[in-house]
Amino acid sequence: MAVQMRSQAELVNDRMFTLLELSRQARAAERGEELDYLVVNSTHRLAPYRQAILWHGDHRPAALSGLMAPDANAPMMGWLTDLHRDVLSTLEAGPVEVGSLSEADQAAWQEYLPPFALWLPDGSAGEAGAGLLLVREMAWTEPESTLIEEWWQVWVHARRSLEGGGKTRRRFSLEIVKQWLLPAERPWYRKRLTWIGAGFLVLMLFPVRMTVVAPGQLVPVDPLWVRAPIEGVVAEVLVSPTDKVAVGDPLFSFDDEVLESRVEVSRRALETATAQYQQLTQQVLSDEDLGAELIEAAGAVEQKRAELRFLESRLSDSTVRAKRAGVAIFDSASALVGQPVAVGERIMRIVDPGKSEIEAWLPVADAVDLPPGSPVNLYLSSAPLDPVSGEVRYVAYDATERPSGNVAYRVRATLDQADRSRIGLKGTTRLSGGWTTLGYWILRRPIASLRTRVGM
Numbered sequence: 001m002a003v004q005m006r007s008q009a010e011l012v013n014d015r016m017f018t019l020l021e022l023s024r025q026a027r028a029a030e031r032g033e034e035l036d037y038l039v040v041n042s043t044h045r046l047a048p049y050r051q052a053i054l055w056h057g058d059h060r061p062a063a064l065s066g067l068m069a070p071d072a073n074a075p076m077m078g079w080l081t082d083l084h085r086d087v088l089s090t091l092e093a094g095p096v097e098v099g100s101l102s103e104a105d106q107a108a109w110q111e112y113l114p115p116f117a118l119w120l121p122d123g124s125a126g127e128a129g130a131g132l133l134l135v136r137e138m139a140w141t142e143p144e145s146t147l148i149e150e151w152w153q154v155w156v157h158a159r160r161s162l163e164g165g166g167k168t169r170r171r172f173s174l175e176i177v178k179q180w181l182l183p184a185e186r187p188w189y190r191k192r193l194t195w196i197g198a199g200f201l202v203l204m205l206f207p208v209r210m211t212v213v214a215p216g217q218l219v220p221v222d223p224l225w226v227r228a229p230i231e232g233v234v235a236e237v238l239v240s241p242t243d244k245v246a247v248g249d250p251l252f253s254f255d256d257e258v259l260e261s262r263v264e265v266s267r268r269a270l271e272t273a274t275a276q277y278q279q280l281t282q283q284v285l286s287d288e289d290l291g292a293e294l295i296e297a298a299g300a301v302e303q304k305r306a307e308l309r310f311l312e313s314r315l316s317d318s319t320v321r322a323k324r325a326g327v328a329i330f331d332s333a334s335a336l337v338g339q340p341v342a343v344g345e346r347i348m349r350i351v352d353p354g355k356s357e358i359e360a361w362l363p364v365a366d367a368v369d370l371p372p373g374s375p376v377n378l379y380l381s382s383a384p385l386d387p388v389s390g391e392v393r394y395v396a397y398d399a400t401e402r403p404s405g406n407v408a409y410r411v412r413a414t415l416d417q418a419d420r421s422r423i424g425l426k427g428t429t430r431l432s433g434g435w436t437t438l439g440y441w442i443l444r445r446p447i448a449s450l451r452t453r454v455g456m
Helices: 002-028 032-044 077-086 101-113 142-162 168-180 192-202 256-283 288-316 438-455
Strands: 051-056 117-120 129-136 207-220 224-227 233-235 251-252 320-321 327-331 346-351 356-363 377-380 383-395 407-415 424-438
Touching: 002 032, 002 142, 032 051, 032 129, 032 142, 077 101, 117 142, 117 346, 168 192, 192 438, 207 377, 207 407, 207 438, 251 346, 256 288, 356 377, 356 383, 424 438
Parallel strands: none
Antiparallel strands: 051 129, 117 129, 207 356, 207 424, 224 346, 233 251, 251 320, 327 346, 356 407, 377 383, 377 424, 383 407
């Protein structure tokens, strides 16, 4: 009797040392695959069994003892998936009563598994149904169940630590959050979800300005366009881009060789007509019948003189001068030289660098009510942290097609104070209209898009 008691004590000690060794191996594992292999194969050192099957939360088995990788197409795998989904995922820890299964499951169990099974679910896992199934030909004793359950808890803790608590966070998002928002022991008006919904509703009613964003730039106020006074070819540009000019300074000149030749031809024609007139004046003294020819010759002289004056004025216009002091704005002098231009064609602008305003292009989809005086902020790409502020001066009545292909309304805004930024700098403009609620400000575009789609 004493020998039998010593052998049982030695067996218990051996299993406890085995449990300690398995626990150490579980803590030392660096990959989840190592832990899976350890639990389905090394648990046999604590208690004998024929088969160990491990699930990680989905219904398909993750690992089986004696197999490196389960065959997903095997009939047994399909039945184990159904068994876990229909039976095991809802069971508590302990032996599995095979007799309580359906007739079809009992028949399949007899075909694939021994009659006695021990189910160990992961009660702390965020993935419902995770657990370990051990099956063998003999019934499970209470000491064996207690020892294996202890080892199972150690293994679950090791895997959770290896995964960094991801399962705990997933459980928090599915169960704890629901209980935190809708505690069953509180009435509806004291539940956190009710207060959160009320706070969200109040937030959606918070007054904000209706703001839209549009591309914009700094443009001059009332620029003077310099147009071609005559038709011809630009021969020389006498200023550089962004040069300061005064009234009367030459800007550019046309090729005047053709004009000079035409002036010379007209001058000679005038001399010829004048000589003919003088000759007829002497002849009319002796022959009164030449009076009609004299009148015609006098008209020819006046015509030639008028043509000469016109051509001389055109020749004087071949050099275009500034009619206002400011800065000459154009792209490139080399691009203008040799360019044929028509009468009235725009060549360059003269602007006052101290007078600028904001020009924005408001897309049709974002068109909101912008009364004069609405605040405008231009965030230049060159200085995004130093916005240029102004007030809306006017919004164009008709939309204009832009070079990019979209249609937009032109918006002009006066500056609150003189700005030293260079004219032509571009950026993003924030236009602020009337007051509205935060909820409408957020849902305006989705509502407009929905109405466009459904036609309501």
